[in-house]
Amino acid sequence: MSRTVIPFGPQHPVLPEPIHLDLVVEDEKVIEARPSIGFVHRGLEKLVEKKDYVEFVYVAERICGICSFIHGQTYCQAIESIMDVQVPPRALYLRTVWGELSRIHSHLLWLGLMADAMGFESLFMHSWRVREKILNIVEATTGGRVIFSSCKIGGVRRDIEAEAITGILKELNAIEQDMRDVCKVFLDDSSAKARLCGVGVLSKKDAYDLGCVGPMLRASGVSQDMRRLGYAAFMDIPVEPVTRSEGDCYARCAVRCEELMQSVRIIRTALTQIPAGEIAVKVTGNPNGETIARTEQPRGEVVYHIKANATKNLQRFRVRTPTFANLPAMLSILPGCELADVPIIVLTIDPCISCTER
Amino acid sequence: MSYFTMSKLALKWALTKPVTTRYPFEPRQEIAGSRGWLVFTDENCVYCNVCAKRCPTGAIVVNRAEKSLAIDHLSCITCGCCVEVCPKDSLGLIPGHGKTQVTRDHEVFEKNGKAST
Numbered sequence: 001m002s003r004t005v006i007p008f009g010p011q012h013p014v015l016p017e018p019i020h021l022d023l024v025v026e027d028e029k030v031i032e033a034r035p036s037i038g039f040v041h042r043g044l045e046k047l048v049e050k051k052d053y054v055e056f057v058y059v060a061e062r063i064c065g066i067c068s069f070i071h072g073q074t075y076c077q078a079i080e081s082i083m084d085v086q087v088p089p090r091a092l093y094l095r096t097v098w099g100e101l102s103r104i105h106s107h108l109l110w111l112g113l114m115a116d117a118m119g120f121e122s123l124f125m126h127s128w129r130v131r132e133k134i135l136n137i138v139e140a141t142t143g144g145r146v147i148f149s150s151c152k153i154g155g156v157r158r159d160i161e162a163e164a165i166t167g168i169l170k171e172l173n174a175i176e177q178d179m180r181d182v183c184k185v186f187l188d189d190s191s192a193k194a195r196l197c198g199v200g201v202l203s204k205k206d207a208y209d210l211g212c213v214g215p216m217l218r219a220s221g222v223s224q225d226m227r228r229l230g231y232a233a234f235m236d237i238p239v240e241p242v243t244r245s246e247g248d249c250y251a252r253c254a255v256r257c258e259e260l261m262q263s264v265r266i267i268r269t270a271l272t273q274i275p276a277g278e279i280a281v282k283v284t285g286n287p288n289g290e291t292i293a294r295t296e297q298p299r300g301e302v303v304y305h306i307k308a309n310a311t312k313n314l315q316r317f318r319v320r321t322p323t324f325a326n327l328p329a330m331l332s333i334l335p336g337c338e339l340a341d342v343p344i345i346v347l348t349i350d351p352c353i354s355c356t357e358r
Numbered sequence: 359m360s361y362f363t364m365s366k367l368a369l370k371w372a373l374t375k376p377v378t379t380r381y382p383f384e385p386r387q388e389i390a391g392s393r394g395w396l397v398f399t400d401e402n403c404v405y406c407n408v409c410a411k412r413c414p415t416g417a418i419v420v421n422r423a424e425k426s427l428a429i430d431h432l433s434c435i436t437c438g439c440c441v442e443v444c445p446k447d448s449l450g451l452i453p454g455h456g457k458t459q460v461t462r463d464h465e466v467f468e469k470n471g472k473a474s475t
Contacts, residue, residue: 051414055412055414055439058414058435058437058439059414120364122364122368123364126367126371129377132377136389139389139391139392140389140390140391140392141391143391143392143393143436143438143451144392144393144436147435149393149436149437149438157438157442158391181366181367182367184363185363185364185367188360188363189360189361189363189364190360190361191361
Protein backbone atom coordinates (compact mmCIF):
# COMPACT_ATOMS: atom_id res chain seq x y z
CA MET A 1 0.00 0.00 0.00
CA SER A 2 1.31 3.46 -0.86
CA ARG A 3 2.43 5.72 1.92
CA THR A 4 1.37 9.32 2.41
CA VAL A 5 2.99 11.99 4.56
CA ILE A 6 0.49 14.13 6.45
CA PRO A 7 1.75 17.26 8.21
CA PHE A 8 0.40 17.60 11.78
CA GLY A 9 0.97 21.05 13.27
CA PRO A 10 2.61 23.43 14.07
CA GLN A 11 -0.86 25.01 13.96
CA HIS A 12 -3.46 22.40 14.87
CA PRO A 13 -6.73 22.68 16.83
CA VAL A 14 -5.56 20.32 19.60
CA LEU A 15 -2.14 21.89 20.00
CA PRO A 16 -1.96 24.82 22.41
CA GLU A 17 1.66 25.30 21.34
CA PRO A 18 3.51 24.67 18.10
CA ILE A 19 5.14 21.33 17.35
CA HIS A 20 5.30 19.81 13.91
CA LEU A 21 4.96 16.10 13.14
CA ASP A 22 5.31 14.52 9.72
CA LEU A 23 3.01 11.52 9.94
CA VAL A 24 3.79 8.74 7.48
CA VAL A 25 0.51 6.86 7.01
CA GLU A 26 -0.63 3.78 5.18
CA ASP A 27 -4.35 4.21 4.63
CA GLU A 28 -5.42 5.49 8.10
CA LYS A 29 -2.66 3.79 10.06
CA VAL A 30 0.36 5.74 11.25
CA ILE A 31 3.65 4.06 10.32
CA GLU A 32 6.10 6.69 11.47
CA ALA A 33 6.12 10.11 13.12
CA ARG A 34 8.97 12.53 12.44
CA PRO A 35 9.03 15.52 14.79
CA SER A 36 10.46 18.97 14.28
CA ILE A 37 10.59 21.57 17.01
CA GLY A 38 12.08 25.04 17.32
CA PHE A 39 9.10 27.30 16.68
CA VAL A 40 9.15 29.00 20.08
CA HIS A 41 12.83 28.93 20.98
CA ARG A 42 13.61 32.19 22.81
CA GLY A 43 17.17 31.63 24.01
CA LEU A 44 16.26 32.00 27.69
CA GLU A 45 19.23 29.93 28.86
CA LYS A 46 21.60 32.38 27.18
CA LEU A 47 19.94 35.27 29.04
CA VAL A 48 21.83 34.38 32.24
CA GLU A 49 24.74 36.27 30.72
CA LYS A 50 22.67 39.48 30.60
CA LYS A 51 20.43 39.27 33.67
CA ASP A 52 21.88 39.02 37.14
CA TYR A 53 21.08 35.94 39.21
CA VAL A 54 18.47 37.73 41.34
CA GLU A 55 16.36 39.09 38.52
CA PHE A 56 16.72 35.86 36.54
CA VAL A 57 13.91 34.43 38.72
CA TYR A 58 11.53 36.45 36.53
CA VAL A 59 13.00 34.89 33.40
CA ALA A 60 12.89 31.37 34.87
CA GLU A 61 9.22 31.89 35.69
CA ARG A 62 8.56 32.80 32.08
CA ILE A 63 10.01 29.59 30.65
CA CYS A 64 6.47 28.28 30.78
CA GLY A 65 3.15 29.96 31.37
CA ILE A 66 1.49 27.03 33.12
CA CYS A 67 4.15 25.59 35.40
CA SER A 68 5.71 29.02 35.91
CA PHE A 69 5.74 28.95 39.70
CA ILE A 70 7.59 25.63 39.91
CA HIS A 71 10.17 26.87 37.39
CA GLY A 72 10.83 29.88 39.64
CA GLN A 73 10.89 27.67 42.71
CA THR A 74 13.36 25.20 41.17
CA TYR A 75 15.65 28.04 40.11
CA CYS A 76 15.53 29.54 43.63
CA GLN A 77 16.20 26.14 45.20
CA ALA A 78 19.24 25.69 42.97
CA ILE A 79 20.68 29.10 43.87
CA GLU A 80 19.87 28.61 47.56
CA SER A 81 21.67 25.28 47.45
CA ILE A 82 24.80 26.88 45.93
CA MET A 83 24.76 29.79 48.39
CA ASP A 84 23.78 27.58 51.33
CA VAL A 85 20.77 29.72 52.21
CA GLN A 86 18.41 28.39 54.87
CA VAL A 87 14.88 29.24 53.75
CA PRO A 88 12.41 29.84 56.62
CA PRO A 89 9.95 26.95 57.14
CA ARG A 90 6.90 29.16 56.54
CA ALA A 91 8.26 30.10 53.11
CA LEU A 92 8.77 26.41 52.28
CA TYR A 93 5.16 25.67 53.18
CA LEU A 94 3.91 28.63 51.12
CA ARG A 95 5.97 27.41 48.16
CA THR A 96 4.36 23.99 48.54
CA VAL A 97 0.87 25.46 48.60
CA TRP A 98 1.45 27.57 45.49
CA GLY A 99 3.21 24.68 43.74
CA GLU A 100 0.23 22.41 44.31
CA LEU A 101 -2.25 25.11 43.27
CA SER A 102 -0.17 25.40 40.12
CA ARG A 103 -0.40 21.63 39.61
CA ILE A 104 -4.20 21.70 40.02
CA HIS A 105 -4.62 24.50 37.51
CA SER A 106 -2.29 22.78 35.04
CA HIS A 107 -4.10 19.44 35.31
CA LEU A 108 -7.52 21.10 35.00
CA LEU A 109 -6.29 22.96 31.93
CA TRP A 110 -5.08 19.64 30.50
CA LEU A 111 -8.39 17.92 31.28
CA GLY A 112 -10.20 20.71 29.46
CA LEU A 113 -7.94 20.40 26.43
CA MET A 114 -8.40 16.64 26.45
CA ALA A 115 -12.19 17.00 26.55
CA ASP A 116 -11.92 19.46 23.67
CA ALA A 117 -9.76 17.00 21.69
CA MET A 118 -12.38 14.29 22.29
CA GLY A 119 -15.05 16.66 21.02
CA PHE A 120 -16.65 16.90 24.48
CA GLU A 121 -17.12 20.68 24.51
CA SER A 122 -19.33 20.98 27.59
CA LEU A 123 -16.87 18.95 29.68
CA PHE A 124 -14.09 21.25 28.44
CA MET A 125 -16.00 24.29 29.71
CA HIS A 126 -16.70 22.64 33.07
CA SER A 127 -13.01 21.79 33.58
CA TRP A 128 -12.03 25.37 32.94
CA ARG A 129 -14.86 26.68 35.12
CA VAL A 130 -13.33 24.87 38.08
CA ARG A 131 -9.84 26.03 37.07
CA GLU A 132 -11.03 29.64 37.26
CA LYS A 133 -11.70 29.22 40.99
CA ILE A 134 -8.11 28.06 41.51
CA LEU A 135 -6.82 31.02 39.50
CA ASN A 136 -8.84 33.37 41.70
CA ILE A 137 -7.19 31.92 44.83
CA VAL A 138 -3.80 32.30 43.19
CA GLU A 139 -4.50 35.89 42.16
CA ALA A 140 -5.70 36.82 45.64
CA THR A 141 -2.68 35.28 47.37
CA THR A 142 0.17 36.04 44.96
CA GLY A 143 -1.16 38.89 42.85
CA GLY A 144 -0.81 37.12 39.51
CA ARG A 145 -3.00 34.62 37.71
CA VAL A 146 -0.42 32.53 35.88
CA ILE A 147 2.91 34.28 36.52
CA PHE A 148 2.88 34.28 40.30
CA SER A 149 6.17 36.19 40.87
CA SER A 150 5.90 35.25 44.53
CA CYS A 151 9.04 33.16 44.82
CA LYS A 152 12.41 34.78 45.40
CA ILE A 153 15.85 33.63 46.40
CA GLY A 154 15.74 33.21 50.17
CA GLY A 155 12.00 32.75 50.54
CA VAL A 156 8.77 34.15 49.17
CA ARG A 157 7.47 37.68 48.55
CA ARG A 158 4.02 37.40 50.08
CA ASP A 159 2.48 35.79 53.09
CA ILE A 160 -0.99 34.30 53.40
CA GLU A 161 -2.83 35.68 56.43
CA ALA A 162 -4.67 33.38 58.84
CA GLU A 163 -8.03 34.74 57.69
CA ALA A 164 -7.19 34.02 54.05
CA ILE A 165 -6.07 30.49 54.96
CA THR A 166 -9.49 29.81 56.47
CA GLY A 167 -11.14 31.16 53.33
CA ILE A 168 -8.97 29.00 51.05
CA LEU A 169 -9.66 25.86 53.10
CA LYS A 170 -13.38 26.53 52.84
CA GLU A 171 -13.14 27.21 49.11
CA LEU A 172 -11.12 24.02 48.61
CA ASN A 173 -14.03 21.89 49.87
CA ALA A 174 -16.29 23.26 47.14
CA ILE A 175 -13.53 22.97 44.50
CA GLU A 176 -12.82 19.37 45.48
CA GLN A 177 -16.48 18.44 45.00
CA ASP A 178 -16.53 20.25 41.64
CA MET A 179 -13.41 18.39 40.54
CA ARG A 180 -14.91 15.06 41.59
CA ASP A 181 -17.97 15.76 39.42
CA VAL A 182 -15.81 16.62 36.41
CA CYS A 183 -13.37 13.71 36.90
CA LYS A 184 -16.27 11.27 37.24
CA VAL A 185 -17.28 12.06 33.66
CA PHE A 186 -13.73 11.55 32.36
CA LEU A 187 -13.36 8.24 34.17
CA ASP A 188 -16.84 6.72 33.91
CA ASP A 189 -18.47 8.07 30.78
CA SER A 190 -18.72 5.46 28.03
CA SER A 191 -17.87 7.89 25.20
CA ALA A 192 -14.78 9.16 27.03
CA LYS A 193 -13.70 5.58 27.79
CA ALA A 194 -14.23 4.52 24.18
CA ARG A 195 -11.95 7.34 23.07
CA LEU A 196 -9.21 6.73 25.66
CA CYS A 197 -9.06 3.05 26.67
CA GLY A 198 -6.43 0.99 24.88
CA VAL A 199 -5.12 3.98 22.88
CA GLY A 200 -1.39 4.73 22.88
CA VAL A 201 -0.31 1.94 25.20
CA LEU A 202 3.16 2.40 26.68
CA SER A 203 4.60 -0.56 28.58
CA LYS A 204 6.30 -0.17 31.94
CA LYS A 205 9.66 -1.20 30.48
CA ASP A 206 9.41 1.20 27.54
CA ALA A 207 8.32 4.05 29.80
CA TYR A 208 11.36 3.49 32.00
CA ASP A 209 13.83 2.85 29.18
CA LEU A 210 12.74 5.88 27.18
CA GLY A 211 13.20 8.12 30.21
CA CYS A 212 9.58 9.17 30.71
CA VAL A 213 8.69 11.39 33.65
CA GLY A 214 5.62 12.47 35.55
CA PRO A 215 2.08 11.22 34.93
CA MET A 216 3.23 9.56 31.68
CA LEU A 217 5.63 7.34 33.66
CA ARG A 218 3.29 6.75 36.57
CA ALA A 219 0.44 5.73 34.25
CA SER A 220 2.67 2.92 33.00
CA GLY A 221 3.17 1.58 36.49
CA VAL A 222 6.48 3.14 37.59
CA SER A 223 6.17 4.70 41.02
CA GLN A 224 8.31 7.82 40.73
CA ASP A 225 7.61 11.31 42.00
CA MET A 226 10.25 13.96 42.67
CA ARG A 227 8.23 15.32 45.58
CA ARG A 228 9.49 12.29 47.50
CA LEU A 229 12.94 13.92 47.44
CA GLY A 230 11.58 16.09 50.21
CA TYR A 231 12.12 19.56 48.81
CA ALA A 232 10.06 22.49 50.19
CA ALA A 233 7.56 21.17 52.75
CA PHE A 234 7.51 17.65 51.32
CA MET A 235 9.98 16.74 54.04
CA ASP A 236 7.01 16.89 56.44
CA ILE A 237 4.19 16.01 54.05
CA PRO A 238 4.64 12.52 52.60
CA VAL A 239 3.53 11.98 48.99
CA GLU A 240 2.61 8.57 47.63
CA PRO A 241 2.89 8.54 43.81
CA VAL A 242 -0.38 7.89 41.98
CA THR A 243 0.18 4.97 39.63
CA ARG A 244 -1.82 2.92 37.12
CA SER A 245 -0.72 -0.18 35.28
CA GLU A 246 -2.55 0.06 31.92
CA GLY A 247 -0.20 2.63 30.32
CA ASP A 248 -2.87 3.88 27.89
CA CYS A 249 -4.44 7.32 27.44
CA TYR A 250 -7.16 6.45 29.95
CA ALA A 251 -4.54 5.62 32.59
CA ARG A 252 -2.74 8.92 31.99
CA CYS A 253 -6.06 10.74 32.38
CA ALA A 254 -6.89 8.77 35.54
CA VAL A 255 -3.49 9.53 37.08
CA ARG A 256 -4.01 13.27 36.54
CA CYS A 257 -7.55 13.11 37.96
CA GLU A 258 -6.28 11.36 41.10
CA GLU A 259 -3.39 13.83 41.39
CA LEU A 260 -5.92 16.66 41.56
CA MET A 261 -7.36 15.13 44.72
CA GLN A 262 -3.87 14.43 46.05
CA SER A 263 -2.87 18.06 45.54
CA VAL A 264 -5.97 19.24 47.42
CA ARG A 265 -5.01 16.98 50.31
CA ILE A 266 -1.43 18.34 50.27
CA ILE A 267 -2.63 21.97 50.26
CA ARG A 268 -5.02 21.23 53.09
CA THR A 269 -2.29 19.60 55.17
CA ALA A 270 0.22 22.37 54.39
CA LEU A 271 -2.20 25.16 55.28
CA THR A 272 -3.23 23.41 58.49
CA GLN A 273 0.34 22.71 59.62
CA ILE A 274 1.97 25.93 58.34
CA PRO A 275 4.43 27.23 60.94
CA ALA A 276 4.58 30.87 61.96
CA GLY A 277 7.63 32.99 61.36
CA GLU A 278 9.57 34.84 58.72
CA ILE A 279 8.86 34.37 55.02
CA ALA A 280 12.26 35.30 53.65
CA VAL A 281 15.89 35.75 54.60
CA LYS A 282 18.23 38.37 53.19
CA VAL A 283 20.63 37.00 50.62
CA THR A 284 23.92 38.78 50.00
CA GLY A 285 26.92 38.03 47.84
CA ASN A 286 27.16 36.11 44.60
CA PRO A 287 26.78 32.36 44.05
CA ASN A 288 29.90 30.31 43.42
CA GLY A 289 29.60 26.64 42.51
CA GLU A 290 27.63 24.16 40.52
CA THR A 291 24.42 22.34 41.35
CA ILE A 292 21.49 20.35 40.07
CA ALA A 293 17.93 20.90 41.34
CA ARG A 294 15.07 18.52 40.65
CA THR A 295 11.40 19.13 41.32
CA GLU A 296 8.10 17.63 40.25
CA GLN A 297 6.21 19.83 37.85
CA PRO A 298 2.64 19.04 36.77
CA ARG A 299 4.10 17.39 33.67
CA GLY A 300 6.89 15.56 35.46
CA GLU A 301 10.41 15.94 36.70
CA VAL A 302 12.32 19.11 35.78
CA VAL A 303 16.08 19.29 36.16
CA TYR A 304 17.99 22.56 36.54
CA HIS A 305 21.73 22.65 36.13
CA ILE A 306 23.35 25.86 37.30
CA LYS A 307 27.01 26.83 37.28
CA ALA A 308 28.10 30.07 38.92
CA ASN A 309 31.50 31.70 39.22
CA ALA A 310 31.11 34.26 42.03
CA THR A 311 29.94 37.01 39.68
CA LYS A 312 26.44 38.46 39.55
CA ASN A 313 25.77 36.67 36.25
CA LEU A 314 25.61 32.89 36.14
CA GLN A 315 28.11 31.06 33.98
CA ARG A 316 25.82 28.30 32.70
CA PHE A 317 22.15 27.59 33.01
CA ARG A 318 20.50 24.50 31.58
CA VAL A 319 16.98 23.14 31.99
CA ARG A 320 15.75 19.63 31.15
CA THR A 321 11.98 19.95 31.02
CA PRO A 322 9.44 17.13 31.37
CA THR A 323 8.02 17.40 27.86
CA PHE A 324 11.52 17.00 26.41
CA ALA A 325 11.82 13.73 28.35
CA ASN A 326 8.40 12.51 27.25
CA LEU A 327 8.76 13.22 23.51
CA PRO A 328 10.69 9.98 22.67
CA ALA A 329 7.96 7.93 24.34
CA MET A 330 5.27 9.81 22.42
CA LEU A 331 7.08 9.05 19.16
CA SER A 332 7.36 5.38 20.11
CA ILE A 333 3.61 4.94 20.72
CA LEU A 334 2.43 6.81 17.61
CA PRO A 335 3.41 4.12 15.04
CA GLY A 336 0.56 1.63 14.71
CA CYS A 337 -2.18 3.98 15.91
CA GLU A 338 -5.09 5.28 13.85
CA LEU A 339 -4.71 8.77 12.38
CA ALA A 340 -7.77 9.92 14.36
CA ASP A 341 -6.06 8.91 17.61
CA VAL A 342 -2.95 11.04 16.99
CA PRO A 343 -4.37 14.22 18.64
CA ILE A 344 -5.36 12.23 21.75
CA ILE A 345 -1.94 10.55 22.05
CA VAL A 346 -0.05 13.80 21.48
CA LEU A 347 -2.17 15.51 24.10
CA THR A 348 -1.79 12.80 26.76
CA ILE A 349 1.89 13.62 27.24
CA ASP A 350 0.66 17.14 28.12
CA PRO A 351 3.04 18.75 25.65
CA CYS A 352 4.54 22.04 26.78
CA ILE A 353 6.60 23.23 23.86
CA SER A 354 7.59 26.56 25.44
CA CYS A 355 9.27 24.56 28.21
CA THR A 356 10.90 22.19 25.77
CA GLU A 357 12.42 24.87 23.58
CA ARG A 358 12.97 27.60 26.19
CA MET B 359 -20.57 1.35 30.91
CA SER B 360 -22.47 4.45 31.85
CA TYR B 361 -24.02 6.66 29.23
CA PHE B 362 -25.49 9.54 31.19
CA THR B 363 -22.68 10.61 33.55
CA MET B 364 -22.66 14.11 32.08
CA SER B 365 -26.45 14.52 32.39
CA LYS B 366 -26.39 15.32 36.11
CA LEU B 367 -23.70 17.97 35.66
CA ALA B 368 -25.32 19.40 32.55
CA LEU B 369 -28.76 19.56 34.19
CA LYS B 370 -27.41 21.20 37.33
CA TRP B 371 -25.68 23.93 35.33
CA ALA B 372 -28.56 24.36 32.89
CA LEU B 373 -30.64 25.50 35.87
CA THR B 374 -27.90 27.67 37.41
CA LYS B 375 -26.92 31.22 36.61
CA PRO B 376 -23.93 31.33 34.19
CA VAL B 377 -20.52 31.79 35.80
CA THR B 378 -19.35 33.88 32.88
CA THR B 379 -19.91 37.65 32.80
CA ARG B 380 -21.02 39.83 29.92
CA TYR B 381 -17.65 41.53 29.52
CA PRO B 382 -17.14 44.37 28.51
CA PHE B 383 -20.73 45.43 29.36
CA GLU B 384 -20.21 44.06 32.87
CA PRO B 385 -16.70 44.93 34.18
CA ARG B 386 -14.52 42.21 35.64
CA GLN B 387 -14.63 42.08 39.42
CA GLU B 388 -11.22 43.10 40.72
CA ILE B 389 -9.54 40.79 43.19
CA ALA B 390 -7.92 42.44 46.20
CA GLY B 391 -4.18 41.83 46.27
CA SER B 392 -3.89 41.49 42.51
CA ARG B 393 -0.82 43.07 40.89
CA GLY B 394 -2.60 44.91 38.11
CA TRP B 395 -1.14 48.38 37.56
CA LEU B 396 1.96 50.20 38.77
CA VAL B 397 1.23 53.52 40.48
CA PHE B 398 3.54 56.25 41.72
CA THR B 399 3.08 58.87 44.43
CA ASP B 400 5.78 61.53 44.50
CA GLU B 401 5.25 62.78 48.07
CA ASN B 402 8.21 60.96 49.61
CA CYS B 403 10.21 60.07 46.50
CA VAL B 404 13.87 61.07 46.66
CA TYR B 405 14.53 60.03 43.03
CA CYS B 406 17.26 57.64 44.14
CA ASN B 407 16.95 55.63 40.91
CA VAL B 408 16.98 52.24 42.71
CA CYS B 409 13.65 51.24 41.13
CA ALA B 410 14.93 52.01 37.62
CA LYS B 411 18.15 50.09 38.26
CA ARG B 412 16.38 47.00 39.58
CA CYS B 413 13.47 46.90 37.12
CA PRO B 414 14.04 43.69 35.10
CA THR B 415 12.49 45.16 31.95
CA GLY B 416 13.79 48.75 32.23
CA ALA B 417 10.26 50.11 32.37
CA ILE B 418 11.11 52.97 34.76
CA VAL B 419 13.17 56.03 33.85
CA VAL B 420 14.16 58.43 36.66
CA ASN B 421 15.48 61.90 36.01
CA ARG B 422 17.08 63.04 39.22
CA ALA B 423 17.93 66.55 37.99
CA GLU B 424 14.40 67.34 36.86
CA LYS B 425 12.84 65.27 39.65
CA SER B 426 10.67 63.22 37.35
CA LEU B 427 9.84 59.56 37.02
CA ALA B 428 8.43 57.89 33.91
CA ILE B 429 6.79 54.48 33.61
CA ASP B 430 6.50 52.54 30.35
CA HIS B 431 3.39 50.50 31.12
CA LEU B 432 3.76 48.32 28.03
CA SER B 433 7.17 47.14 29.27
CA CYS B 434 6.13 46.80 32.91
CA ILE B 435 5.53 43.15 33.86
CA THR B 436 4.01 44.12 37.24
CA CYS B 437 6.46 41.86 39.04
CA GLY B 438 6.61 44.16 42.05
CA CYS B 439 10.42 44.33 42.16
CA CYS B 440 10.44 48.17 42.21
CA VAL B 441 7.79 48.23 44.94
CA GLU B 442 9.93 45.91 47.04
CA VAL B 443 13.15 47.92 46.70
CA CYS B 444 11.68 51.44 47.01
CA PRO B 445 13.03 52.90 50.29
CA LYS B 446 10.24 55.49 50.52
CA ASP B 447 7.23 53.37 49.52
CA SER B 448 6.53 55.68 46.61
CA LEU B 449 5.59 52.91 44.21
CA GLY B 450 2.69 50.53 44.55
CA LEU B 451 0.67 47.95 42.66
CA ILE B 452 -3.10 48.21 42.54
CA PRO B 453 -5.71 45.74 41.25
CA GLY B 454 -7.25 46.42 37.85
CA HIS B 455 -5.57 47.11 34.57
CA GLY B 456 -5.35 50.89 34.57
CA LYS B 457 -5.73 52.89 31.41
CA THR B 458 -5.77 51.24 28.03
CA GLN B 459 -2.42 51.85 26.38
CA VAL B 460 -1.52 51.07 22.79
CA THR B 461 1.69 53.09 22.33
CA ARG B 462 5.05 53.00 24.04
CA ASP B 463 4.53 56.45 25.58
CA HIS B 464 5.81 56.78 29.13
CA GLU B 465 3.53 57.99 31.88
CA VAL B 466 5.60 60.88 33.28
CA PHE B 467 5.28 62.11 36.86
CA GLU B 468 6.92 65.43 37.70
CA LYS B 469 7.67 66.76 41.14
CA ASN B 470 4.83 69.30 41.05
CA GLY B 471 2.38 66.41 40.84
CA LYS B 472 1.59 66.83 37.17
CA ALA B 473 1.22 63.55 35.29
CA SER B 474 1.37 63.32 31.52
CA THR B 475 1.89 60.75 28.81
